[in-house]
Amino acid sequence: MYINSITLDNFRTFYGSRKIEFSVQENKPVTIFIGENGAGKTTLLNAVFWGFTGRFSKQFDSSEAIINRAAVEEGVKTCSVEISFSNEGVTYSLERIHTKGSSSSSIRLSKYDPSSGHLIPISADLAEMQIEKFIPNKLASWFFFDGEAIGALHLRGDSEFKRQLRQTFGFSSLEGLKELLIDMEKDYRREEARSIKSARLDDINDQLDALERQQKTLGDTVDLLKNTINIEESKKSECEGRLLNYAQAEPIQNRRNIASTRLAEEKNRRDQKVKIRNDFLIKNIPKVILSEKMGVLINQLNQKEEDQTLPEPFGTKLIDQIKYMKKCICGTEVLPGSPEDKCLDTMLNRASTGLLMQKIFAFRSQIGQYKKQGDEYQAHLNSLVNEIQKCESDIAEQEAIIRKADEDIKGIKIEEVRQLKESLGSSEAKIRGAERDIGAHENKMKFNRKDIDPLKAEQDKIFAQQNLSTHLRTEREKVSKILNYVSAEFSRQEAEVLDALNKEISGVLDAYLTKNYSAKVDPDSYEVKTYDVDGKPVSLGTGESNMLKFAVIAAIVGMAGSRTKISKVNWISEPIIAPLMFDAPFSVIDPVYRAGVTKNLSDLASQLILLFDSGKWDQELFDILSKKIGKTYLLVSKAKGPEKSVSKSVEIAGKIFNLNEYGDRDETMLKEIQL
Amino acid sequence: MSSLLDQKSLFSHDHSVYWPKKYERVVEYLKNGASDVENSQSFYKYNVEAIVLAACVGLREGYAGDLSSEKNEIALSTFNSQNLGIYLYLIPMLSQSEPSVDFFRSKEGEDKAISIFEKYAAGGLELLNDKLVTKSLDSPYLFTQDLINLRRDDVRDLDIDIY
Numbered sequence: 001m002y003i004n005s006i007t008l009d010n011f012r013t014f015y016g017s018r019k020i021e022f023s024v025q026e027n028k029p030v031t032i033f034i035g036e037n038g039a040g041k042t043t044l045l046n047a048v049f050w051g052f053t054g055r056f057s058k059q060f061d062s063s064e065a066i067i068n069r070a071a072v073e074e075g076v077k078t079c080s081v082e083i084s085f086s087n088e089g090v091t092y093s094l095e096r097i098h099t100k101g102s103s104s105s106s107i108r109l110s111k112y113d114p115s116s117g118h119l120i121p122i123s124a125d126l127a128e129m130q131i132e133k134f135i136p137n138k139l140a141s142w143f144f145f146d147g148e149a150i151g152a153l154h155l156r157g158d159s160e161f162k163r164q165l166r167q168t169f170g171f172s173s174l175e176g177l178k179e180l181l182i183d184m185e186k187d188y189r190r191e192e193a194r195s196i197k198s199a200r201l202d203d204i205n206d207q208l209d210a211l212e213r214q215q216k217t218l219g220d221t222v223d224l225l226k227n228t229i230n231i232e233e234s235k236k237s238e239c240e241g242r243l244l245n246y247a248q249a250e251p252i253q254n255r256r257n258i259a260s261t262r263l264a265e266e267k268n269r270r271d272q273k274v275k276i277r278n279d280f281l282i283k284n285i286p287k288v289i290l291s292e293k294m295g296v297l298i299n300q301l302n303q304k305e306e307d308q309t310l311p312e313p314f315g316t317k318l319i320d321q322i323k324y325m326k327k328c329i330c331g332t333e334v335l336p337g338s339p340e341d342k343c344l345d346t347m348l349n350r351a352s353t354g355l356l357m358q359k360i361f362a363f364r365s366q367i368g369q370y371k372k373q374g375d376e377y378q379a380h381l382n383s384l385v386n387e388i389q390k391c392e393s394d395i396a397e398q399e400a401i402i403r404k405a406d407e408d409i410k411g412i413k414i415e416e417v418r419q420l421k422e423s424l425g426s427s428e429a430k431i432r433g434a435e436r437d438i439g440a441h442e443n444k445m446k447f448n449r450k451d452i453d454p455l456k457a458e459q460d461k462i463f464a465q466q467n468l469s470t471h472l473r474t475e476r477e478k479v480s481k482i483l484n485y486v487s488a489e490f491s492r493q494e495a496e497v498l499d500a501l502n503k504e505i506s507g508v509l510d511a512y513l514t515k516n517y518s519a520k521v522d523p524d525s526y527e528v529k530t531y532d533v534d535g536k537p538v539s540l541g542t543g544e545s546n547m548l549k550f551a552v553i554a555a556i557v558g559m560a561g562s563r564t565k566i567s568k569v570n571w572i573s574e575p576i577i578a579p580l581m582f583d584a585p586f587s588v589i590d591p592v593y594r595a596g597v598t599k600n601l602s603d604l605a606s607q608l609i610l611l612f613d614s615g616k617w618d619q620e621l622f623d624i625l626s627k628k629i630g631k632t633y634l635l636v637s638k639a640k641g642p643e644k645s646v647s648k649s650v651e652i653a654g655k656i657f658n659l660n661e662y663g664d665r666d667e668t669m670l671k672e673i674q675l
Numbered sequence: 676m677s678s679l680l681d682q683k684s685l686f687s688h689d690h691s692v693y694w695p696k697k698y699e700r701v702v703e704y705l706k707n708g709a710s711d712v713e714n715s716q717s718f719y720k721y722n723v724e725a726i727v728l729a730a731c732v733g734l735r736e737g738y739a740g741d742l743s744s745e746k747n748e749i750a751l752s753t754f755n756s757q758n759l760g761i762y763l764y765l766i767p768m769l770s771q772s773e774p775s776v777d778f779f780r781s782k783e784g785e786d787k788a789i790s791i792f793e794k795y796a797a798g799g800l801e802l803l804n805d806k807l808v809t810k811s812l813d814s815p816y817l818f819t820q821d822l823i824n825l826r827r828d829d830v831r832d833l834d835i836d837i838y
Contacts, residue, residue: 286731293769300774359779366761
């Protein structure tokens, strides 16, 4: 089946009638849509999904009115989606119509008659059957897939996943039959037991009833716990998805923190150097100012020393003694006021005392050093200034890193990242707790089963010893035989499908993961487990885990479409040849896997419709897909009101295209671009 | 200090050094720039450091000042605690055409040395004050560094007679 075109008439954000033609060329089967977040990609996916099934995807907000708001204001009461598609050379037109106030929708299916050139209507009853043949309702959600649902897909033995998968592969009726037979057999047993008077049998019945009640309670609790795990897994997945958008926040913040620490250290170092320089200047500027004059003084003092005109080494104590005794050591009288006394005064003025000599020595020594320091001032100052400049340059470098980090981190809400991490941790803890409880409950159920089987055997023994109604026994044995057959057949078919599915999933994993992992679906819980090359179970990281989910989807689509070369399940009905429409295929897929996934998608279906978020579109994707792209559309968000300076754009094949515009109403515009 | 005698011992008597109060603004500027309190531009920490700088500038420019107006006092011990006592001799010694060691000899000599220092400090403060009028936007660091290049034509040197 190929979708030729879709015509949206006042459907959600699409105002008026909008026809979109898809590429149906065999060598270029890919149609791409690129739009910013909220532009209408999921709406477009749901238009096709709703057109075929009358349902919306789980992620789609169906609470909003289906009819375009602006159209409603103009009095429009209906909206519709018309899909033109071809199957085995015949072209059909499917129209689904919704009328305001109605909870359901109606369809009109017509077949194109090439001889007359007219559309021939098909009756409503036949129409539903016909569509079911083209794209079975139970499989539609795998073919029209909302990428954001990958995160919500649970592979840990989720009962919903098990139900969906069994339904997809046609087990539902067989499983229903098996359950019916089990209930019937139980009823017969009860009836037989009631007809026998045996205290032991009554006791066994009571025990069996109690055990079965307990098993039921335990089973319900396990389901609740698994549901808790699923809820927490969804929360975890959402947190991880949002954190993936903020993946760069942590390294940027770390880079900024390191730079901030270094900046503080550098500033501290610079301040210390400045202090050293200032101290140096304060101490040495006077020496520099006086340097020239100090040189002269030093020379003069040196000259005085040479000329022996510096104070002479006379002892002041000796002169004081002569003056006191009034007699020189040579015997000459030294009377106060006499020429001799005056001579002694003159000598005293020129005399050197130990202290004076020390003062002069200290002074000369000191000014010698000062002169030297004054002369070396510039060289020393230059070195200090260089050190400060080095600090300043380091400071500028760290400030530039911080500025760049601040620019990079713009738009990243650090508080939100913190809350997401907290929420992630909380979900992980709840999952661990629930897993632990499930383990305990399942163990208890296993023990109970060990008790149930011998009790049933004893019950059978007592039944055999009694002279029971032949009718009851025959009927029960008939039911048991059918049940055994159905169970065995169910197990065989299920094993066959699961084996094929395991090969498919492992094939996808093998193609896109660097590690040698294989996958196996547990037949009891339907948990998809992964194993390493030695067959040991491995737990996957978030990126790998989302890749595994993608592999499961790809495997199911591949098997349903019988496009797989790896395995075949003979009894599965006709292959489904349907287009694959994928919204936001990379919403939860790590960038490293994008190229592989894109290539895989284009190999998976006969017609591929991809809806990309402009933020996740890049040249690499274009390079991978370019040879297969037949049509390219932009989903342009038109906003009511005057034009703002803020605009969004996307680069495709080296050209820039605007993704938003302004006008008289809010709506999604479609623009086909030629590459 | 590597000399045999520390600067404290260069003086045998206790003294006070005076500088004109009217130049407090200059001293404050050299310490904290335009601000009243310590800040990132703060340079000199003590008044005594600024007074020594002023005396050096006064001497180099041959510009002695007047001390007749209101004065501020700095104890000799403050000079010695900052290892600046030597300038109280150095400035007077350098001011003489023929250096004399007699400043060291007696209390009178010490008094005379300090008196000469005070006059050059006052002169220097006046010069710095003049310069500050035109360079008040500079940081104390740049202002002080620029003093190395300061030259003044108006020389008003002392006529020194020690005794």
